[in-house]
Amino acid sequence: MIKKFFVYIICGAALLMPCRLRILYAEFVGWIVQGFYFIYYHIMKTILNGLENGKK
Amino acid sequence: MGKNKEAVILYSGGTDSTCTVFFKAEEFDKIHLISYKRFGIFSAGNIDYNVLRLQDIFGKDKFVRKVINIDKIYKLVVYDDYLKNLFKFGFFNLAVCGQCKMAMHIRTILYCIDNKINIVFDGANKDAGSGIAADQTKEVIDVITSLYKAFDISYSSPVYEMNGPKNLTWQAKFGLIKNEETKDVKTTGTFLKQKGFFDSDNVKGSRIDKKMQARCFQQFLSNMALNSYYIERYGIEKYKKTLRDFFEAKSQKMMIYIKDLLNKNGKSKLYLYREE
Numbered sequence: 001m002i003k004k005f006f007v008y009i010i011c012g013a014a015l016l017m018p019c020r021l022r023i024l025y026a027e028f029v030g031w032i033v034q035g036f037y038f039i040y041y042h043i044m045k046t047i048l049n050g051l052e053n054g055k056k
Numbered sequence: 057m058g059k060n061k062e063a064v065i066l067y068s069g070g071t072d073s074t075c076t077v078f079f080k081a082e083e084f085d086k087i088h089l090i091s092y093k094r095f096g097i098f099s100a101g102n103i104d105y106n107v108l109r110l111q112d113i114f115g116k117d118k119f120v121r122k123v124i125n126i127d128k129i130y131k132l133v134v135y136d137d138y139l140k141n142l143f144k145f146g147f148f149n150l151a152v153c154g155q156c157k158m159a160m161h162i163r164t165i166l167y168c169i170d171n172k173i174n175i176v177f178d179g180a181n182k183d184a185g186s187g188i189a190a191d192q193t194k195e196v197i198d199v200i201t202s203l204y205k206a207f208d209i210s211y212s213s214p215v216y217e218m219n220g221p222k223n224l225t226w227q228a229k230f231g232l233i234k235n236e237e238t239k240d241v242k243t244t245g246t247f248l249k250q251k252g253f254f255d256s257d258n259v260k261g262s263r264i265d266k267k268m269q270a271r272c273f274q275q276f277l278s279n280m281a282l283n284s285y286y287i288e289r290y291g292i293e294k295y296k297k298t299l300r301d302f303f304e305a306k307s308q309k310m311m312i313y314i315k316d317l318l319n320k321n322g323k324s325k326l327y328l329y330r331e332e
Binding site for chain 1: 095096130131134135142146147149150152272273274275276277280281284285
């Protein structure tokens with residue numbers, strides 16, 4: 001239900017946009033998703049480096 | 057196949073289309089390496105990274121290199137008959153990659169007609185996007201093949217049936233292990249590694265991959281609406297069938313516009329879009 005809500009709000013809005021605005025909006029959403037991934041990646045990388053240095 | 061022939065390859069700079077070049081370069085005298093750009097495709101210059109390497113291997117004379125803007129054709133593909141498509145296909149109108157690729161194919165058809173070339177290849181692969189990529193499923197490829205056929209152009213992907221790479225494990229992503237394929241698996245990556253073109257079996261998603269391809273994040277909307285929501289709700293079969301119907305409808309309209317253009321009909325919408 002929550003997923004459906006988010007899909008209809010986020011993607012439904014895009015369906016009503018003109019070409020360039022939709023492209024910019026899609027890029028913006030893409031960067032947010034990537035942002036979460038980058039944060040996760042760098043936190044994990046830092047933890048793993050810390051563990052590896054501790055082991056040494 | 058005799059030589060003295062020319063072919064077009066839709067070249068993205070990635071592993072699959074580079075592998076296509078390796079497969080077809082010796083078969084043809086001249087290969088037209090065509091890449092496309094539009095508003096929203098960033099760092100298109102990255103594609104030249106591998107073009108220069110290919111020129112070193114096969115010779116500069118082997119390739120004709122073009123980067124063509126498809127802004128207006130893309131807009132036509134997405135927004136033609138929009139209201140009708142919106143009610144009929146809903147979220148499928150957000151299938152950015154499929155519609156962008158269709159714009160590229162339409163421009164390729166025009167390029168082929170202008171240059172009297174009747175053979176086109178690309179790097180489409182059955183396993184791209186876990187087998188549900190809107191531009192590379194069998195259903196959409198069949199529609200595109202028919203579109204080319206209507207203009208006596210043969211279109212295929214020599215790497216279509218090759219295995220897709222296994223997904224990068226989290227250990228590989230963090231650089232703890234190398235992500236190599238098992239020996240029985242033949243991917244475009246393993247082929248290029250054998251040829252000495254890459255150091256690794258699977259460069260997809262890596263830093264080197266980002267250096268050699270244009271960047272575009274617009275697929276997240278369709279990933280969210282179609283791959284995540286629609287497929288979960290209606291199943292993969294209905295997704296593929298609707299995808300086919302959606303692109304078939306687009307293809308039929310585009311075919312009319314191209315034919316109008318070739319018949320010098322001033323009403324063809326492509327008259328406005330050809331010169332970019």
